[in-house]
């Protein structure tokens with residue numbers, strides 16, 4: 107990035123220190139449902155999803171999604187939990203820049219991050235994801251459309267055309283936006299078996315996807331041991347701020363990951379103790395991790411499921 | 424409408440891809456029964472209230488017009504009222520040790536293949552508890568039917584709120600699942616009651632339901648599950664099981680037994696692809 111560009115970004119930053127509020131052209135009017143967008147660093151824009159389950163009311167808008175603007179092109183990180191959310195994000199992006207959206211990076215397979223994919227694909231973006239994303243999302247496509255349809259409604263779910271990546275990342279991939287390079291890194295199984303992170307060295311901003319949860323209880327759909335084992339490597343990324351998959355739009359790095367690590371370590375320790383004592387799964391999942399209960403939103407919704415998955419994993423140790 | 428067509432296709436795909444071994448033929452026949460469970464567009468609550476109970480049809484298919492005795496203490500079933508994970512729902516069967524129970528059939532009424540497992544219990548094995556983990560696809564009654572040596576049938580049931588457990592893809596990490604398939608582990612536990620011992624057999628296996636279409640290949644992922652299992656101790660059979668797609672990934676069977684047979688545990692499992700997994704466990708292993 108040139109100095110001139112940087113000045114331009116800083117100017118834009120103050121000018122638009124902002125919440126882009128839209129007349130509800132793409133999001134159906136629901137009172138104050140404006141599409142928020144914040145420039146968290148020069149040329150780095152993030153939309154904050156609600157900390158909630160996907161529902162008809164929120165149209166699946168529950169994950170943080172964002173984009174990075176280079177000199178020539180834009181890269182979008184995740185596409186939102188429904189077609190209208192993807193459309194609102196693209197409209198917000200167009201308020202910021204008319205540069206082409208060259209890439210859409212999917213941080214992982216979950217519907218709240220990929221159900222808006224088709225919007226960006228139609229806009230000309232190359233969809234990029236983990237080498238295991240096609241198989242993982244492919245195997246779950248029908249299931250997600252049905253199960254998410256129960257949450258956001260069959261009309262919204264039915265409008266989703268599951269869009270798989272055009273290019274995949276086995277280890278690391280660099281993409282060029284013109285004077286600005288982003289580093290996409292593929293991880294071993296953690297939150298899911300297809301997590302990638304996106305690092306912007308220019309501003310030292312890390313889009314962590316769901317490898318980092320804040321406020322929203324972390325959800326284990328991969329491997330609790332894999333997640334904990336890779337946390338040190340995640341923390342070593344030389345970022346100053348992180349965009350968590352769920353939580354605030356930006357937080358200091360690496361401190362932001364600490365509560366999540368405490369939760370995962372507590373859950374693993376409780377379950378290992380139960381397994382060693384011969385406590386059956388049905389009883390162990392009632393108590394494991396409960397000491398973390400007051401610290402997280404959606405705790406009761408996800409902790410039992412996390413404990414069940416982690417028990418089934420840890421009893422093979 | 425579109426959804427119920429998808430459901431019908433799914434069941435056909437399952438049928439065409441599954442070996443018609445004797446044990447699975449019944450499962451397949453039954454897989455056509457509960458049409459209600461395939462109408463996936465409705466919410467689980469709607470389905471539960473609208474669906475006609477599948478039990479009368481299942482009962483007739485499985486037991487004809489034989490009497491099912493209700494309200495006895497001979498068999499009991501425990502499962503969470505609301506499952507934390509529909510793909511891993513713990514179910515515990517308790518059997519009255521003073522009765523000669525020879526067979527227990529576990530039925531998840533609203534699942535695509537309702538018969539989750541049939542356990543054959545050896546004479547003298549003294550099985551008093553059997554726990555496993557199952558997939559639950561819709562809000563459902565779960566029935567257990569015990570048959571005693573004199574041919575009488577006893578039934579009990581519980582209701583489980585869970586949805587989507589069969590349609591959900593099996594492995595969180597298919598690469599690890601493929602690498603580890605067939606690995607077995609046996610744990611033994613202290614019990615508070617004298618004369619009864621407790622153990623758990625675990626088998627690494629995707630136990631895949633065959634109900635998902637792969638959007639990459641556009642093919643249904645074939646059902647691949649353990650059909651037969653036999654557990655013995657000191658050369659004497661304790662129990663065997665015929666199972667189907669409703670048993671969770673990485674099947675687990677925890678059981679209390681009264682047999683005083685010494686010697687090692689031995690487990691042998693066969694899956695739909697004809698793989699045989701077999702292992703003997705040293706007497707002191709936990």
Ligand SMILES: [Zn+2]
Nearest residue numbers: 214216297316
């Ligand atoms: Zn996620």
